[in-house]
Amino acid sequence: MNEGSADRERGERAQRLWRDLSDRYERQGHPRHVAEGLAAEDVKAAFKKQAGDKRHLYTATLAARRRAEAIVGASDRLGSLLTDALEHAANSPNRRASVIGQQRALVRGFHHRIASLLKDHHRDLLGRTRNKAQLRSVVRELHGESTGDLPAIAIADSVRTAFEDLRLMFNEAGGLIGKLENWGLPHSHNQRAIRRAGFDAWAAEARGRIAWDKMPDRLTGRPVAEPGAMPPIEVQDAILRETFDNIVFGRERGTAVYGRSDGESLALRRSHERTLPFRSADDWIEYNRRFGSGDPFSTIIGHVHRMARDIAMIREFGPNPALGMDFRAQLAVSRAREMGDVNLARKIEGNAAHAKRMMTILNGSLVPAGPFQEAAALFMSTTRHVLTAAFLDRAVISAISDTNSMRLAATSMGMNPGNLIKRHVDLLKSGLSRDEALRAGWIADTLADPGLALARFQSEVPPAELAERLSSGVLRIQGLNHWTDTARIAFQMEMAGHFASQAGRKLADVDEPLRGLLRDKGIAQSEWAAFTDPATLFSAGNGATFASPIYWRQATDMPRAEADDLFLRLQAIVEEQTEFAVPTNSTWARAFVEGGMPPGSIGFELAKSGLMFKSFTLTFTTNQIRRMLALPTWPSRASYAANMAAGATVMGAIALQITDLVSGRDPSDMTTPEFWATAALKGGALGLLGDVAGSAERPFGGLPAYAAGPVLSAGQDAWGLIFGNALNLATGKETHFARDGVRALDRYAPGFDLPVLGAALDRMFSDQLLILLDPDAADAVERASRRKARDFWLPGEITPSRLPDFSKAVGG
Structure with a gap:
């Protein structure tokens, strides 16, 4: 033109x-x-x-x-260029800060900024937010309403400052979010509730609660109404109708966006997030009660996490990340064609397709396609969470294998594994150590995200609230959250100590492999000197010093934008290595299983059932294979594999013996080859192959059942309990309602197999209930008692008959 x-x-x-x-x-x-x-x-x-x-x-x-x-x-890794950009691959030549590494760095940094909120209002064991009265005062302060509550004022100030810094970082990366004073909180809308209410009822509720004079017109940027006034009814209706349609029909189901068009860039989409400001805190709270999907605590945390993800995406791929990824893929394919390498071009195209699936998962944009799929997704996710509470009530014992992955990660970084394990133990037992970690900026991840521990074993779409509380509560009660938090903090503290041990050296003199990691993140000599400046090091009570990127970011006087950039690159190193030390979940592995299918579809639900309890195994296997293959020679790879397998086997042996004891059995005989083979499977020495080989030992055992997952096994058991016994009753055959019901309760009741408590419930409740309801079961329980010579707490007995015989561990 x-x-x-x-x-x-x-x-x-x-x-x-x-x-x-x-x-x-x-x-x-x-x-x-x-x-x-x-x-x-x-x-x-x-x-x-x-x-x-x-x-x-x-x-x-x-x-x-x-x-x-x-x-x-x-790049000399064109074949994995795009997936590497999203999720870190250990020791690869292209170790720029990945999107996930940057996101986790931002999340951890901003958790430190709002630490008082996390300490005072994180969930209790029942999944309830603490101190709700003060949290309401925080909401009022964020809306510019004075409460006189000094702790609430301090928390609101920290949240407001954190939100503003996130806005500035987003804009500097390429986004567009205007500044609004006392705008309060973002809002996650409950699509189902709004759809059920319909436009008229929803608009009637929202119309009078919106601060129209604070709503910027997307065209001019000016408020749509004069102070204290409302725009004409046709203007209100036009805005509310478009907002309603975007919530109910739009792709971003949880975000109300006025004026969004299909294909709009992430930079613009996020700028519309706050275009429904509320007149007061009470209006926000009341609207949230009817049409929201999160309390104030989860809303604040969710906003931090979403903004962290979006900042990382824009920093890596530009204002429209999907288009930026496509452009990078096209460049890579063009380069492969110039090289005349057809196989490489095809590999790049496959990697790009996988990267798109990963981006879809990261964006949370896999949503059900219609009401039926939405209902199916909710039901199936809820079912899986209940089964998680039933089957993972001893997951903390399996988590002992973290000690081996922590050891390997520490060794690969040139750190002392013994110091790391000692620090982990200190954090597990000492509140003082945890307080010092908090002061330095290391915040327990599960204070903000209680589902993180669950994600180690199962990555899920949102279930019914009660089911989510149940599954996360079982993991908290057994101590898995505490174990995971302290392990990750211990590793980060040791890395900060490792950084500090190199302070005073020129970058060229820093020990490998740390020097290589710093070089590949683009750290310059001047930046290294600024990071290790003695004035910005954290000093512990015992005189030890730590170079923590989180603490440094608050202590440095470097210009804000430069400091943010350096912080992200440094903390990304820490986050990426922490994931190898204490695996949580791998987006790279999930993208293979979920395949971009929408929740609620048959393929997705079958895949999710098959993936249940395998997230940790998939992540551990993926991490170790990628780290192993990144080593320069086959002998070094073989040595690493042997080292990993040996450590995993030892950890598996410890986990087996602990499992025996908490189950009321004497320790297993460790002098037999069978024991060590089982220990290798238990500890993950063979990774996913070992998990498959050991599937027969699982409560839903057998290879076919392992592949299908526990959902189908639970369905089969439910069919037998209800319809199988009903059919027997109808045909005059013997029924076993009582026996099958008690066994189903023992197997599927959440928390019935918690360490120590599980054996007590089996003997004092399940066995006694079975004997009471089914007289024929008494003989079966007695026969089982005679068969189980290793049991020091016999079936059907109220109390243990003796102490465990530890000599059995050495063949006694």
């Missing part, structure tokens, strides 16, 4: 806009000449805002293109 045509089009668009705005102002009661003057001012503002927004986005997009060209041009 030539310049004259472009000018003519802009002029015609300005005239149409001026006429529409003039008519709107006239309907509001302004004389025609006043309405035309106001419309003219709005047209000027709209074109100025549009020009500024476009210039900002164009600059950010151009920078992203240049960065992509530089990355592709310098």
Whole structure:
């Protein structure tokens, strides 16, 4: 289009806009000449805002293109270029800060910023948010309402400052979020509740609670109403209708977006998030009660996590991450074609497809396709959470294998594994050590995200609230959250100590492999010197020093944007290595299993059932294989594999013996080959292959059942209990309702197999209930008691008959 045509089009668009705005102002009661003057001012503002927004986005997009060209041009790992950009691959030549590494770095850094909120209001064992009265005061303070509650004021100030810094980081990365004073909190809308209510009921509830004079017009950036006033009813209805449609029909089901169009960039989409400001805290709370999907605590945490993800995405791929990823893939394929390597080009295309599935998972944009799939997804997710509470009530024993992965990760970083294990033990038993860790900025992950421990074994879509509380509560009660938190904090503290041990050296003199990690994250000598400046090191009570990126970010006087960039690159190193030390879940592995299918579909639900309890095994196997293959020679790879397998076998042996004791059995004989083979499977020495080989030992055992997952096994048991016995009753055959019911209760009741408590419940409750309800069962219990010579707590007995015989462990 030539310049004259472009000018003519802009002029015609300005005239149409001026006429529409003039008519709107006239309907509001302004004389025609006043309405035309106001419309003219709005047209000027709209074109100025549009020009500024476009210039900002164009600059950010151009920078992203240049960065992509530089990355592709310098890469010698084109075949895994895109997945490496999303999730770190150990020891690969391209170790830039991954999207997930940056996201976790931001989340941890901002958890430190809002530590008082996390300490005072994290969930209790029953999944309830603590101190709700004070939390309501925090919401009021965030809406600019004075409460006089000093702790609430301090928390609100920290949250407000954190939100503002997230906004600034988002904009500097290429986003567009305007500044609003006392805007309160973002809002996650409950799509099901809004759809059930319908537009009229929803709009009636929302209309009077919205602060229309704080809502910016997406065209001009000016408020849609004068202070204290409301816009004309047709303007209200137009905005509310579009918002309603975006919630009910839009792709981003949890975010109300006024004025979003399909294909809009992430930079613009996030800018609309706050376009439904509420008049007061009480209006926000009441609306949230009816149409929200989270309490104030989860809303704050959710906003931090979403913004961290979006900042990381834009930093890596530009204002429109999906398009940025496509462009990078095209560049890589073009380079492969220039090299004449057809196989490499096909590998890049496959890697790009996998990366898109990973991005879909990270964005949380896999949503059910319709009401039926939504109901199915909710039911199946809830079922899996209940089964998790039933089958993972001894997961903390399996988590002992973390000691081996921590040892391997420490060794690969040049750290002392013994010091790491000692610090973990100190954190497990000492509140003082945890307080010092908190002061330095290391916040327990599960204070903010209680589902993190669950994600180690099962990555899920949201279930019914009660089921989520049940599953996470069982993991908290047995201590898995505490174990996971302290293990990850211990590793991060040791890494900070390792950084500090190199302070005072030039970057070229830093020990390997740390020097290589710093170099590949683009850390310059001046940045290393600033990071290890004695004035920014954290000093513990015993005189030990730590170079923690989190603590450094608050202590440094470096300009904010530069400090943020350096913090992200440094903390990403720590986060990526922590994931190898204490695995949680792998997006790379999940993308293979879930395959981009929508929740509620048959394929997705079968895949999720098959994946149950395998997240940890998949993540551990993926991490170790990728780390192993990154080593330079086959002998070094074989040595690493042998080291890993030996450590895993020892940890498996310890886990087996603990399992025996808490089950009321004497320790197993450790002098037999069979014991060590089982220990290798239990400890994960063979990774996923070992998990499959040991499937017959599982409560839903057998290889076919292992592949299908426990959901189908539970369905089969339920069918036998209900319909099988009913059919026997109808045909005059013997029924076993009582026996089958007690056994199902023992097997599927959440928390019935917790360490120590599980054996007591089996003997004192399940066995006694079975004997009471089914007289024939008494003989079976007695026969089982005679057969179990290793049991020091016999079936059917109220109390243990003797102490465990530890000599059995050595063949006694």
